[in-house]
Amino acid sequence: MKTICSLLPISYPLIQAGMVWVSGGKLAAASANAGILGVVGAGSMKPELLEKHISKALKLTNHPERLAVNVPLLYTKSKEQLEVALQLGIKIFITSAGSPKTYTDWLKGQDSKVIHVVSSPEFAIKSEAAGCDAVVAEGFEAGGHNGRDEITTLSLIPQVVDAVNIPVIAAGGIGDGRGIAAVMCLGASGAQLGTRFVATVESSAHDNFKQAILSSHSGSTMLSMKKYVPVRLLKNKFYEEVKALEDRGATKEELEKLLGHGRARLGMLEGNLEEGELEVGQIASLIHDIPTVENLVQRLIQEQRMSLPVGCFF
Ligand SMILES: Cc1cc2nc3c(=O)[nH]c(=O)nc-3n(C[C@H](O)[C@H](O)[C@H](O)COP(=O)(O)O)c2cc1C
Numbered sequence: 001m002k003t004i005c006s007l008l009p010i011s012y013p014l015i016q017a018g019m020v021w022v023s024g025g026k027l028a029a030a031s032a033n034a035g036i037l038g039v040v041g042a043g044s045m046k047p048e049l050l051e052k053h054i055s056k057a058l059k060l061t062n063h064p065e066r067l068a069v070n071v072p073l074l075y076t077k078s079k080e081q082l083e084v085a086l087q088l089g090i091k092i093f094i095t096s097a098g099s100p101k102t103y104t105d106w107l108k109g110q111d112s113k114v115i116h117v118v119s120s121p122e123f124a125i126k127s128e129a130a131g132c133d134a135v136v137a138e139g140f141e142a143g144g145h146n147g148r149d150e151i152t153t154l155s156l157i158p159q160v161v162d163a164v165n166i167p168v169i170a171a172g173g174i175g176d177g178r179g180i181a182a183v184m185c186l187g188a189s190g191a192q193l194g195t196r197f198v199a200t201v202e203s204s205a206h207d208n209f210k211q212a213i214l215s216s217h218s219g220s221t222m223l224s225m226k227k228y229v230p231v232r233l234l235k236n237k238f239y240e241e242v243k244a245l246e247d248r249g250a251t252k253e254e255l256e257k258l259l260g261h262g263r264a265r266l267g268m269l270e271g272n273l274e275e276g277e278l279e280v281g282q283i284a285s286l287i288h289d290i291p292t293v294e295n296l297v298q299r300l301i302q303e304q305r306m307s308l309p310v311g312c313f314f
Pocket residue numbers: 017018019020022041042043044070072095096097117138141142143144145171172173174192193194195196198268279280281282283
């Protein structure tokens with residue numbers, strides 16, 4: 001079976017997802033050290049802060065080639081973020097929340113690999129046409145921002161695999177080795193895990209946020225703000241405020257105003273479980289511990305090997 005290990009300089013076909021307020025230099029370096037792709041999430045960082053996190057990751061790992069940066073393209077500073085990362089020697093970029101045409105050519109011209117996050121086969125085809133090396137196909141179960149079409153990972157992966165010739169990395173609802181084995185059976189060449197990595201020792205999520213994941217149950221998350229920027233949230237007081245606004249037909253501007261108070265930072269980094277925004281995927285209720293990244297990766301690999309049909313081992 002061909003995995004993303006032939007495209008990327010990693011030992012296991014796994015990506016620790018880029019996540020606002022969660023995946024800083026420490027988490028990315030721990031992931032690189034554990035043999036997978038470690039991603040610094042630039043979404044919540046000004047270019048100067050991104051520079052600090054990449055530098056920190058470079059200090060903490062002997063595998064700089066396994067470091068990547070996720071740049072959501074909806075922010076105004078995305079070009080500067082990409083420039084900072086390039087200057088520090090980053091060669092792998094995961095772009096999301098925007099058109100794959102915007103920077104792919106330019107990044108490829110700088111000897112980089114570009115992976116774009118998509119939520120439908122149509123966007124995957126556009127990403128391939130734009131020259132991307134691979135796509136992350138992210139299902140509706142995923143934590144964080146999400147596609148509007150509500151396509152689940154189980155339905156999405158085989159459709160994207162059939163639609164493009166570049167490697168497809170599955171994301172959304174993968175929390176253990178069984179999930180990794182399942183998406184590889186669907187034709188994925190690797191898996192990207194987000195929520196699972198929030199609850200690790202090295203993630204910069206506040207401990208209250210990690211504990212909230214451990215206490216969650218199967219109905220604890222909901223896709224919100226579909227009119228504005230769809231995002232899957234852990235249900236709390238902030239979620240109820242968003243829902244109340246949506247139920248009475250609030251405008252995009254009203255939702256923007258509610259979010260404008262730094263709610264994501266308040267919830268995920270500062271640990272305010274009532275007033276803060278907590279981005280979490282449906283798989284949260286399968287998570288029962290806060291391991292180190294090294295222990296988690298070893299466990300995922302063992303579980304995946306035990307779950308795959310014979311002949312599918314990597
Ligand atoms: C707390 C959190 C923050 C996230 N932030 C980003 C982000 O900044 N950029 C992005 O492309 N995806 C973001 N995501 C999505 C992840 O990169 C990943 O694709 C997703 O978490 C996979 O689904 P899972 O949570 O079910 O594992 C975020 C997810 C979480 C849980």
